[in-house]
Amino acid sequence: MEKNFEKKIETFRRLEGELVTECVNYLKSKLEKNGGSISFTENDIDCQCVSYDGGGHPEYNSNVFASVYEVHLDKDGDVCLSIDEDDDYSIARLLACGSVGELISICEAIDCEMPD
Numbered sequence: 001m002e003k004n005f006e007k008k009i010e011t012f013r014r015l016e017g018e019l020v021t022e023c024v025n026y027l028k029s030k031l032e033k034n035g036g037s038i039s040f041t042e043n044d045i046d047c048q049c050v051s052y053d054g055g056g057h058p059e060y061n062s063n064v065f066a067s068v069y070e071v072h073l074d075k076d077g078d079v080c081l082s083i084d085e086d087d088d089y090s091i092a093r094l095l096a097c098g099s100v101g102e103l104i105s106i107c108e109a110i111d112c113e114m115p116d
Contacts, residue, residue, distance in 0.1 A: 016100050019100050019103075019104065020103065023100075023103045023106075024079055026107050027071060027079045028073070028077075028079055030114055031071065031073050032073075034114065036072055036073045038070065038071050038110055038113060038114065039069065039070045040068060040070065040109065048067065048068040048105065049065050049068065050065065050068055050081065050083065050094055050098055051064060051094065051099070052064055052065060052066040052083065052086075052089075052097070053093055053097040055085055055086050055089075055093075066083035067083060067084055068081050068082070068083055068106065069082045070082035071106060071110065074088050078090060078091070079091050081094065
């Protein structure tokens, strides 16, 4: 690979990591201010869809997307999503099969629901 290309990939990975950290911190802050959970309204559900990893259920592997109904803190204080198939879908699982863009979209939707 060319040095310039490798440098761009390195910069992208660094920025991606920073974005994930910022998004998780933002969500935790909003959730703590709102009693630990934020539910999306019916209108928002249609546009909040995330990649789904199947959760160890082969029958779900064909359904690669799931609607997000709620963002909440789990018993350990980690940010999780309530989706069609899983009430505690972790950000780590989302990022393993999805993208930072999906996490950013959730932050943007929450910002619309609960502006500062």
